[in-house]
Amino acid sequence: MGWVGIQGKGENILEIENLSVEVGGREVLHDVNLSVMSGYTNVLFGPNGSGKSTLLMTIMGFGGYKVTKGRIMFQGEDITHKNVAERAQMGIGLMMQRPPNLVGVQLGTLVKTMTKGRVKPDALAKELDLTNFLTRDVNVGFSGGEIKRSELLQLTAQNPCFVMLDEPESGVDIVSIDKVGTKVHDLLVGTSCAGKMDRSGKASLVITHTGQILDYVNADRGYVMCKGTVACSGNPRELLHEIRTKGYDECISCNIRRRSPQPLKIEEA
Amino acid sequence: MSNNDQKRKAEAAKEKKATFGEDIELQKFGQGRKDIAEEKNLENLSEEDRKTLLNVGVIPSEEGRAGSFLLMDNSVVHQRQMASGVEVMNLQGALKVHDWLKPYSWNAVAPDADKYTSRTFLEDADGYFIHALPGQKIVNPVQTCLMLKSKETAQTVHNIIIVDEGAEMEVVTGCSTSKHVDKALHLGISEFYIKKNAKLTFTMIHNWAENIGVRPRTVVKMEEGATFINNYVSMKPVKTIQTYPTAFMDGANGVCSFNTVAVAHPGSEMDMGSRVMLNAPNCKAEIVSRTITTGGVMIARGRMVGAASNVKGHLECKGLILNEKGVQLAIPELEARVADVEMTHEAAVGKIAQDQVEYLMSRGLTEDEAVGIIVRGFLDVGIRGLPPQLKAEIDETMEQINLAKM
Numbered sequence A: 001m002g003w004v005g006i007q008g009k010g011e012n013i014l015e016i017e018n019l020s021v022e023v024g025g026r027e028v029l030h031d032v033n034l035s036v037m038s039g040y041t042n043v044l045f046g047p048n049g050s051g052k053s054t055l056l057m058t059i060m061g062f063g064g065y066k067v068t069k070g071r072i073m074f075q076g077e078d079i080t081h082k083n084v085a086e087r088a089q090m091g092i093g094l095m096m097q098r099p100p101n102l103v104g105v106q107l108g109t110l111v112k113t114m115t116k117g118r119v120k121p122d123a124l125a126k127e128l129d130l131t132n133f134l135t136r137d138v139n140v141g142f143s144g145g146e147i148k149r150s151e152l153l154q155l156t157a158q159n160p161c162f163v164m165l166d167e168p169e170s171g172v173d174i175v176s177i178d179k180v181g182t183k184v185h186d187l188l189v190g191t192s193c194a195g196k197m198d199r200s201g202k203a204s205l206v207i208t209h210t211g212q213i214l215d216y217v218n219a220d221r222g223y224v225m226c227k228g229t230v231a232c233s234g235n236p237r238e239l240l241h242e243i244r245t246k247g248y249d250e251c252i253s254c255n256i257r258r259r260s261p262q263p264l265k266i267e268e269a
Numbered sequence B: 001m002s003n004n005d006q007k008r009k010a011e012a013a014k015e016k017k018a019t020f021g022e023d024i025e026l027q028k029f030g031q032g033r034k035d036i037a038e039e040k041n042l043e044n045l046s047e048e049d050r051k052t053l054l055n056v057g058v059i060p061s062e063e064g065r066a067g068s069f070l071l072m073d074n075s076v077v078h079q080r081q082m083a084s085g086v087e088v089m090n091l092q093g094a095l096k097v098h099d100w101l102k103p104y105s106w107n108a109v110a111p112d113a114d115k116y117t118s119r120t121f122l123e124d125a126d127g128y129f130i131h132a133l134p135g136q137k138i139v140n141p142v143q144t145c146l147m148l149k150s151k152e153t154a155q156t157v158h159n160i161i162i163v164d165e166g167a168e169m170e171v172v173t174g175c176s177t178s179k180h181v182d183k184a185l186h187l188g189i190s191e192f193y194i195k196k197n198a199k200l201t202f203t204m205i206h207n208w209a210e211n212i213g214v215r216p217r218t219v220v221k222m223e224e225g226a227t228f229i230n231n232y233v234s235m236k237p238v239k240t241i242q243t244y245p246t247a248f249m250d251g252a253n254g255v256c257s258f259n260t261v262a263v264a265h266p267g268s269e270m271d272m273g274s275r276v277m278l279n280a281p282n283c284k285a286e287i288v289s290r291t292i293t294t295g296g297v298m299i300a301r302g303r304m305v306g307a308a309s310n311v312k313g314h315l316e317c318k319g320l321i322l323n324e325k326g327v328q329l330a331i332p333e334l335e336a337r338v339a340d341v342e343m344t345h346e347a348a349v350g351k352i353a354q355d356q357v358e359y360l361m362s363r364g365l366t367e368d369e370a371v372g373i374i375v376r377g378f379l380d381v382g383i384r385g386l387p388p389q390l391k392a393e394i395d396e397t398m399e400q401i402n403l404a405k406m
Ligand SMILES: Nc1ncnc2c1ncn2[C@@H]1O[C@H](COP(=O)(O)OP(=O)(O)O)[C@@H](O)[C@H]1O
Pocket: A023, A024, A026, A028, A046, A047, A048, A049, A050, A051, A052, A053, A054, A055, A064
């Protein structure tokens, strides 16, 4: 493909520079540096409580996450002070780990409202075994796995260019994991998406701590978050192997730390 | 009690302040007009009046209705009964033709309850009389409208509904203000009698205006096995409403439910309650209120008294504050007078949850859209039983509230 634009594949669409974030009066993220290239799938590992969800919530722009230092650049624009809706409209989408209950708001109504009627939720719901959930209030009484599937349904309808997934496989039962994995795969590889950047494929940042989702997505690059900062980056499978064999205790001192500032495999189009 | 006794007591209560609500100086409001011309066909009314009717769920063509009644100020403008098994007429007329009706009049509501009942009694106020005959299941609803047409007057209304043994009926009442009426009052006395195994579904839409004062006084008497479902909706601005309808569940196995949905706009003071006396065994009651303030004062009262064995009750007051200047006060009260009752309550007031708004914004909704869908969902619980055309009206108001920006 001859087209090379400012947002071509391989360009950074997200750049996080020296980002520090306070939650509930406490600094949770310290000097985070991370970049995501368009067209690539990035994985974020890290022990519980290391700040992974906080990073995603901050990128989405949620109010409780106060940026005290640094900035977030998206598609070359400083979005540090944009609100959630503006970021969503630019093409950022998030599957939350713990989304709130929306009493009185039915899942089907939400999908129709957010897509201005363009997406009929029925087919999507069927694929994700959520047909009976379209008339249920969003997240109210949903099990962990049902929340994941409902988030996936919403995100698929939204079809953002930059997809953030917070532990998409957690709580999903063995019977559904294949459906969820396939749907996540479809969501990440689509070539057209909402938002401005629609020519160069999607980019994503996926939190996983089991690594199970790697069976379904072709991850290009991995990051490990420790104690509120990005400790290392590298080949996601190597990182996962390292973590599985040595655990996170050694992640600060691990030998693949900062080995490669770039994705290990860049296939030029 | 003889009429003279009642009259004496009413005279004595002329200045008697009500327990709740701002005290209104009644002498500032003249008598409602009694000379507005009758209109046999509601479709002959002015376009504006017809629109006013439609906005409160009253259909001018009267299609799909069992009967209609329209009061403008204190004039009976229209009364018509279309279905068999039901009587729809003005109360004063009914009292003339039915000797048996007299004991029902000013029985549930005392003439000397406060200055508002007193004035209504002393003016011999007229209103609707709706009677479902024994065993009759009236399929279509009866519609009534009480409209304020003249400024600086007090509309006084006296209504009676009787649902006879084994009968079932639905009544839709719209209360409204004509466009150009500035300052006015509505005093409405309603006495409902639901006999053995009978059912009444009563839906009232209030559609007042900025400078209107409203003091309804409603008492419902329920016999054994009776069912009463009350839906109340008030979405438009009003100066002051104070209402506290009370159901007396005097027969065993009754079922009673009050659903309230209301908005207090800036400058509005709304003091709204529902009260249920569970006086007989195995009665069940539920009070649900969903209120929002966009700058006005909202008081949501709820009171249940369990005075017989094995009664069950649940009371739920939830209030949203959409503007810093607004006030929400929830006052749920439960009183048990015997041991084996089961009564619970749930009250919550506060602002709309920011995490919910942002969650929706992360799906691409604007902040206004997000707030709108959450508020709509919040109110939805209270309006589930409403006829579809009223829901459309509520949607429209919701949109206006959104535009008004909280
Ligand atoms: N709303 C909050 N208030 C206070 N502390 C929080 C809040 N949210 C997260 N934290 C804290 O921030 C740290 C990082 O949490 P989180 O980002 O959820 O970690 P992870 O997703 O990596 O498990 C934890 O110590 C957590 O307790």
